[in-house]
Amino acid sequence: EAGVAQSPRYKIIEKRQSVAFWCNPISGHATLYWYQQILGQGPKLLIQFQNNGVVDDSQLPKDRFSAERLKGVDSTLKIQPAKLEDSAVYLCASSQTPDRGSSYNEQFFGPGTRLTVL
Amino acid sequence: DAKTTQPPSMDCAEGRAANLPCNHSTISGNEYVYWYRQIHSQGPQYIIHGLKNNETNEMASLIITEDRKSSTLILPHATLRDTAVYYCIVINYGQNFVFGPGTRLSVLP
Numbered sequence: 498e499a500g501v502a503q504s505p506r507y508k509i510i511e512k513r514q515s516v517a518f519w520c521n522p523i524s525g526h527a528t529l530y531w532y533q534q535i536l537g538q539g540p541k542l543l544i545q546f547q548n549n550g551v552v553d554d555s556q557l558p559k560d561r562f563s564a565e566r567l568k569g570v571d572s573t574l575k576i577q578p579a580k581l582e583d584s585a586v587y588l589c590a591s592s593q594t595p596d597r598g599s600s601y602n603e604q605f606f607g608p609g610t611r612l613t614v615l
Numbered sequence: 616d617a618k619t620t621q622p623p624s625m626d627c628a629e630g631r632a633a634n635l636p637c638n639h640s641t642i643s644g645n646e647y648v649y650w651y652r653q654i655h656s657q658g659p660q661y662i663i664h665g666l667k668n669n670e671t672n673e674m675a676s677l678i679i680t681e682d683r684k685s686s687t688l689i690l691p692h693a694t695l696r697d698t699a700v701y702y703c704i705v706i707n708y709g710q711n712f713v714f715g716p717g718t719r720l721s722v723l724p
Contacts, residue, residue: 501658530711539702539714540659553711588658602649604712606658 499523501607503589509613515577518610522570522591528552530604531564531574532588540588546572547594576612584614618642618705624719627697633690635718637703640684646707648679650688652699653717659702662688693722 502521510516522529527548532540543562545553548569557564561580566572576583586609592602620638627633639648649664663670663677665686670677676689690697702717 537716539700539716540712541714542711545711590658602664602706602708603661604659606660608656609658 501589501591501605503587503607503610505610506608507611507613509615510579512581512614513578515575516579516612517573517575518587518589518612520572520574520589520607522572522589523605525593526591526605527569527594528592529566529572530590530592531572532590534586534588534609536585543574579612579614581614584612586611618646618713619703619715621701621703621715621718623716624721626721626723627690627693629695629722629724630692633693633697633720633722635688635690635701635703635720636685637688638685639703639705642683642705643707646705648677648683648686649704649706649712650675650677651702651704651712651714652697653702654696654699659714662701693720695722695724698722 504519529546531543533543534540543557544564546566549566562576564574588606588609590604590606592604647664647666650662651659652662653659662674663672665677665679679686698721700717700719702714704712
């Protein structure tokens, strides 16, 4: 079974430039997540999609970050304009919709995109 | 904020059991304990989860105290490939994961 794919793996940009990341989840997974992981910290959820609708974007800095999941499959995360503090690894994860009453909630993570803002 | 407290780092000798503690003293009755790990340059990987009873799978065992205020993840025979950051997470059904800084486990040869 193919895992979660992300590209690019690495990106270096100047501050105030724009950047976009792409994620292809595991086939059949309805839920897709974008996380930001700053060096030395655990991942922080930015946005969660259920199919092509947004479930939770409460921690997404909407003045500069945007995300979409057209057709409920692939997703892109964009930063425009980037700031120095956006330097981080951006992780995409996907999961099946948990069965009602089931405790099982495994998220499958991609390898991430390491962004450096200079 | 994460609802758990973990030691920032631990060492373990290769071949020995690695016991990673987690404190979750404010856990509520419906909340589960999940463990993930993150090997360097990879995304986090699910290990195990539990509610009240001890759980075991091919990767690890999870021991939850009777009052559920703490738990221990046990890797029975640690290998060098188990070197990673281990995250203990407490969540309820439908909630999203909140990752703390985790425990950096170093398995030493």
